[in-house]
Structures are given as structure tokens and as C-alpha cells.
Amino acid sequence: MIVRFGYVAMSTIVENASPSRTMTATNFQKLDDREAAVRRLERIAEENLRNTLRLLRHNRAHDVHLYRLSSKLIPLLSHELLSGWDPFPVLEQPFRDIGDYAKEHGMRLSFHPDHFTVLSSPREEVLRNSYLDLDIHVRMLEEMGLDERAKCNIHIGGAYGNKETAAARFVDSFKRMTPRIQRRMTLENDDKTFTARETLEVCEQLGDVPVPMVLDIHHHQVNTGGDLLDEELWTRICRTWANQRIPPKIHASSPKSEKDPRGHADYVNADQVLTFLQLASQTGTPKLDVMLEAKMKDGALFRLMDDLRQKEGLRLLDQATVEIL
DNA sequence: ACCTGTCAAGTCTGG
DNA sequence: CCAGACTTGACAGGT
Numbered sequence A: 001m002i003v004r005f006g007y008v009a010m011s012t013i014v015e016n017a018s019p020s021r022t023m024t025a026t027n028f029q030k031l032d033d034r035e036a037a038v039r040r041l042e043r044i045a046e047e048n049l050r051n052t053l054r055l056l057r058h059n060r061a062h063d064v065h066l067y068r069l070s071s072k073l074i075p076l077l078s079h080e081l082l083s084g085w086d087p088f089p090v091l092e093q094p095f096r097d098i099g100d101y102a103k104e105h106g107m108r109l110s111f112h113p114d115h116f117t118v119l120s121s122p123r124e125e126v127l128r129n130s131y132l133d134l135d136i137h138v139r140m141l142e143e144m145g146l147d148e149r150a151k152c153n154i155h156i157g158g159a160y161g162n163k164e165t166a167a168a169r170f171v172d173s174f175k176r177m178t179p180r181i182q183r184r185m186t187l188e189n190d191d192k193t194f195t196a197r198e199t200l201e202v203c204e205q206l207g208d209v210p211v212p213m214v215l216d217i218h219h220h221q222v223n224t225g226g227d228l229l230d231e232e233l234w235t236r237i238c239r240t241w242a243n244q245r246i247p248p249k250i251h252a253s254s255p256k257s258e259k260d261p262r263g264h265a266d267y268v269n270a271d272q273v274l275t276f277l278q279l280a281s282q283t284g285t286p287k288l289d290v291m292l293e294a295k296m297k298d299g300a301l302f303r304l305m306d307d308l309r310q311k312e313g314l315r316l317l318d319q320a321t322v323e324i325l
Numbered sequence B: 001a002c003c004t005g006t007c008a009a010g011t012c013t014g015g
Numbered sequence C: 001c002c003a004g005a006c007t008t009g010a011c012a013g014g015t
Helices: A025-030 A034-061 A088-104 A124-143 A163-175 A196-205 A217-222 A231-239 A270-282 A297-309
Strands: A002-008 A066-068 A108-111 A151-155 A185-188 A213-216 A249-252 A287-292 A314-318 A321-324
Touching (some): A034 A088, A108 A124, A124 A151, A163 A196, A217 A270, A249 A270, A270 A321, A297 A314
Parallel strands (some): A002 A066, A002 A287
Antiparallel strands (some): A002 A321
């Protein structure tokens, strides 16, 4: 089994390369000249996109083929203060540059809209904003010229006292979206509410619109729902990735401490990751992508590779890829 | 240069 | 019904 590793949004190695610079809404309002303020937002967005491209070059130099884009590339986009603002024409070239580079080097890019995107919400306004947010994320992938293999990953959302009705509401809200958005989505189990099996069941319920599931092995560890992560569960998860033209993806991170097991540690424990990789390899998974969610970002990735180098039963293919033997 | 409280957005808990 | 926690990188304003 071939396993590629990636990291999220920012680098702890490349300096001054934030893809998430922003401006607060209060500060935007303080500026007298609205036109100038809007141009400043556009400059920040350009800089975020330029830094994203810098990070992709860094990734290329270190064989990292997997990267999650920052959701904060364009500050205050979709904020009501900026209704009517369309920054995309100005940002056309920087978006395309990112997409071109990613395609040229076979990189897998994704987004993870944050926890304000909640399709299980009973509140109409929350749902409407969630739709808008997803639309924007998909729009950015389209501006990059990336095909449907570039996904947006979200959680099921809140339970509101009744997980079953919440899940049903999620399914309903999901089905109301256009195929254009639906085909870009993946669903991930969370650390408090929807377990791996429950998330998988939602994916399976959406059957006619195939929605792959991203398994987060750390979330599963702190929210098992009593289920064992075994070959059967993994095989079912893999089935959601059939016909996607991309390998299944998982998220990996380690508990911050015993006191805060849900928090993310600086680095990732190699043995825990390896245990899962061996399970996946045994089920006959040919390829797997692993997104690391550690505080030290790419620093954690390279440390993990160093740690894996010492282990039996695998070999390093390059700086960010291993083969499980 | 460095430190601290605050930030657009949601949900859950506890008072 | 409302305040605070949760969680995170970055701002904003202070020293």
C-alpha cells in the first residue's frame, strides 16, 4: 500500500507565508474610504493566494502531494458588510496559478470549511449561510480550474438533542444542494457527536449522490460510540470512495494530553498511525492519503517521516510517501 | 520586538 | 433565556 502524507494550510518551516491573513470586520468599518478598504481586502487576498503558491512550491520540493487550502484565503468574503463585492475577477490569475501548479505536479488539494457550516441545523439562516459558504469554497476550486477530485470536507454538525432527526435533516439539506456542490463534498466523523459509523451511515444513505467519507482516526479514538475500527468498518468506508479516481483519505493527529485528549498535539505518534496503516494495508487498500492535523503542520509531517524510517514493515519512497510492505 | 485580549459566523452546557 | 466554553490563527492595541 502506498501512503502519501499532507498537512493543513500553513507551514511552520517556511517563514512569513501565511495564507490566512485577514482584516476584522470592525476594522473594515473603521476605514472611511470604503473603496480603498475593499481594495485592501483584495490585496490581502492576493497575498494569501501568492503565499499559497509559495507553500505549494515548498511542498513540491519536499514531495508533499497532499495539502489542505486555508478557508480564509479571501477575508470577509460572504460577510454582510461586503454584500455585492465580487473579488473573483481581480483574483482570477492568482487562483489559476495555484490550480495550474497543483495540476502540473499532481497535487491533491482540498478545503475544510469551518464549523459554521452546519447542514444539520434547524435554523433557516444557518442553513442558508452554510449553502453560501459551500458555494464559495466550490467556486474557489473552480477558479483554480481543479476538477471534482478537489473536495470540500465537512462534519455532519450538531445533534440538537436528537441525533437521528439531526442526521435526517442533514440528509435532507444535502439533497437540496446542486450536484455541482454535492459532487465536491466529503463527510468526516467528529470528536463529540457523529461517530465514524454514524457518519458512514449518512454517506450510505446519500447513495445516489456518492459522498466519500474521510475517517479521522483521532476523532474516532475519542468518540468511538462503542465501535471497533476494524477491517469491516474500514472496508465499508473504502466503498464510499469507489469511482472517485482518488485514494481514500484519512485524518491523523494525536491527543494533546490525558487531560485534554481531544486537543491536537504538536506532533503525531508514529505507532498509532502505523497501526492503522497496517489495518488498511491488510484489507487490500492499494493507496491511501493521510492528512496530518498537528500543531507543527509540515514540521510534524517531516518528524513523522523520520520516526517511520525507524520502523519495520515499510519503506520510504520519498520525503512524504511510504510503502507498507 | 513582544504580550494580551479580541475576533463574523455555531452549538452545547450550565446557571 | 443568556453568558461562557470550546478552539484557532491572526489582528489590534498596548508596552
